[in-house]
Amino acid sequence: MGDNGVAGAESIPQSKVVVYCGVCSLPPEYCEFGGTTKKCEEWLKKHHPSLHGELYSEAAIEANLSTLSLDAQKRAEKDAQKKAAKAATAEAKEVEKKAAAKVYIKRVERNKRKYVTAVAGLEEHGLELKKVAKDLGKKFATGSSVTKMAAGGEEITVQGDLTEGLLEYIVKTYKGVPEDNIECIDESKKKKAAAAAAAIAATEAGLQGR
Amino acid sequence: MFKKEIPPGTKSKVKSSVQRGIRSKAIETYPLLEPYMDEIMPKKEQLDMIKLPDRVTLYALSASPVVPLFWQHMDDPLIPHLRLVHRFPDCFHRIRIDRGAIRFVLSGAALMTPGATSPGGRLPEADGNGEEDYRYGTEELAPGTVVVVEAEGKENACMVGQLKVGTKEMKATKKGAAVEAGHYLGDGLWNLHLD
Known part of the structure; x- marks a missing residue:
C-alpha cells in the first residue's frame, strides 16, 4: 500500500464515525442486502434524514441498477425477495414465541417457614439473567443468583418469599414482559392442596365403601 | 468463518505485557495504524480477550460498550474487526x-x-x-x-x-x-x- 493514505498526512489522528442501521446493524448503504430493507429505510428516514435522502434518492437507485446486467439484476432481485421472506417469517416466529413465553414465579420451601423464590423464563423476553439477578438482589436486599434448573436452562433464585414483590417489580421495571404472561406458582401450597384433595377423595371413597 | 452465530465465550483480561505485545504486533502488521494507535488502544485501557469457537481469539477494548479491535485465528496475523476498519479505512x-x-x-x-x-x-x-x-x-x-x-x-x-x-x-x-x-x-x- 505504501504512502498513499490521505489520512496519514493529517496531523491529528481522528477516527471516522460510521452510522450503523438500528434495524440490521449494517452501515445503511448495505441495508439493501439485509432482507429487512423496508424497515431499515424507515429507520434511516427517522434517525438520519439527510443520509436517507442520499441513499434512497431515485438517482442513487438507478445508478445501482445500471451497473448490473439484466440477467444478474433479475437473479439479485429474486435472491433479495427470498431473503426478505425469510427474514419476515423469522420475525413472525420470534414475536409468536415471545407472546407465548411464560414467566414463572415459584415459591419453594427451603426449610420450614423459610422460602426461596425462583423466577424462570425471563430470558425469553430478552433479559439478561445475570443482570436481572443482581438488580433483584439489590432491590430486595437479599441474596439472588442465577441457578441451573434440573430440566436444563437457568432461572433466578432469590432468597426469601417474595412472590408478590417480584411480580410487581418485574411488571413495573421490565416493560417487555406482559403481566398476563407471568404466573405465580406456590409449590408448597400445591402439594398441600393436592394432599388435601387426595384426602377428601379417600374419605369419600371410604364413605362410599360403607 | 463466522457464518453461524457465536455464543459469547469466556472473557478474560489481558496482561499489560501481553497487551504491549499485541500493540507492537498490530503496528508491525499495519504500519499505517501507528499514528492512531493511541486512539485505538489507549495505553491505560484494559484489553479483553474473548475466546471464540474454532480457536479464534477476539481482542476488545474493555470499555462500555466494549469495542472489538482485532481477531486472530491461532497464530495467524491479527485481523481488524470491521468496526475498526470503518473507523480507519x-x-x-x-x-x-x-x-x-x-x-x-x-x-x-x-x-x-x-x-x-x-x-x-x-x-x-x-x-x-x-x-x-x-x-x-x-x-x-x-x-x-x-x-x-x-x-x-x-x-x-x-x-x-x-x-x-x-x-x-x-x-x-x-x-x-x-x-x-x-x-x-x-x-x-x-x-x-x-x-
Whole structure:
C-alpha cells in the first residue's frame, strides 16, 4: 500500500464515525442486502434524514441498477425477495414465541417457614439473567443468583418469599414482559392442596365403601 | 468463518505485557495504524480477550460498550474487526469488488476472483488505478496479506480477510477463491454481543 493514505498526512489522528442501521446493524448503504430493507429505510428516514435522502434518492437507485446486467439484476432481485421472506417469517416466529413465553414465579420451601423464590423464563423476553439477578438482589436486599434448573436452562433464585414483590417489580421495571404472561406458582401450597384433595377423595371413597 | 452465530465465550483480561505485545504486533502488521494507535488502544485501557469457537481469539477494548479491535485465528496475523476498519479505512491494504458480488459476500460465500478483476472491481495496479482510485495501491499483494474488501459504489468496507492467492496471480487466472474464511458484515462476529 505504501504512502498513499490521505489520512496519514493529517496531523491529528481522528477516527471516522460510521452510522450503523438500528434495524440490521449494517452501515445503511448495505441495508439493501439485509432482507429487512423496508424497515431499515424507515429507520434511516427517522434517525438520519439527510443520509436517507442520499441513499434512497431515485438517482442513487438507478445508478445501482445500471451497473448490473439484466440477467444478474433479475437473479439479485429474486435472491433479495427470498431473503426478505425469510427474514419476515423469522420475525413472525420470534414475536409468536415471545407472546407465548411464560414467566414463572415459584415459591419453594427451603426449610420450614423459610422460602426461596425462583423466577424462570425471563430470558425469553430478552433479559439478561445475570443482570436481572443482581438488580433483584439489590432491590430486595437479599441474596439472588442465577441457578441451573434440573430440566436444563437457568432461572433466578432469590432468597426469601417474595412472590408478590417480584411480580410487581418485574411488571413495573421490565416493560417487555406482559403481566398476563407471568404466573405465580406456590409449590408448597400445591402439594398441600393436592394432599388435601387426595384426602377428601379417600374419605369419600371410604364413605362410599360403607 | 463466522457464518453461524457465536455464543459469547469466556472473557478474560489481558496482561499489560501481553497487551504491549499485541500493540507492537498490530503496528508491525499495519504500519499505517501507528499514528492512531493511541486512539485505538489507549495505553491505560484494559484489553479483553474473548475466546471464540474454532480457536479464534477476539481482542476488545474493555470499555462500555466494549469495542472489538482485532481477531486472530491461532497464530495467524491479527485481523481488524470491521468496526475498526470503518473507523480507519485508510490504514489497510484494500481491494474492491463489483456490485454483483456484494450479496454473495454478505451471505458468507468466499470471495471469488472474478468479483475483483471485473470492471467494477479494483486491485493494486503497477501503473495506478487513476486519480480516483489511488487508494488501491500500486504494489502487488502476496498471498496471506490481510486485505479489506470494499465494494463498488459503497463507502464502507464489507469484508476483511487474508488473501488466498496473490493479486498478480488473480489477474492472470481470473478464477478461484480470492479470500476465504473472512469476516464480513452481518456475520456472527459482527453480531456478537460483547457485554
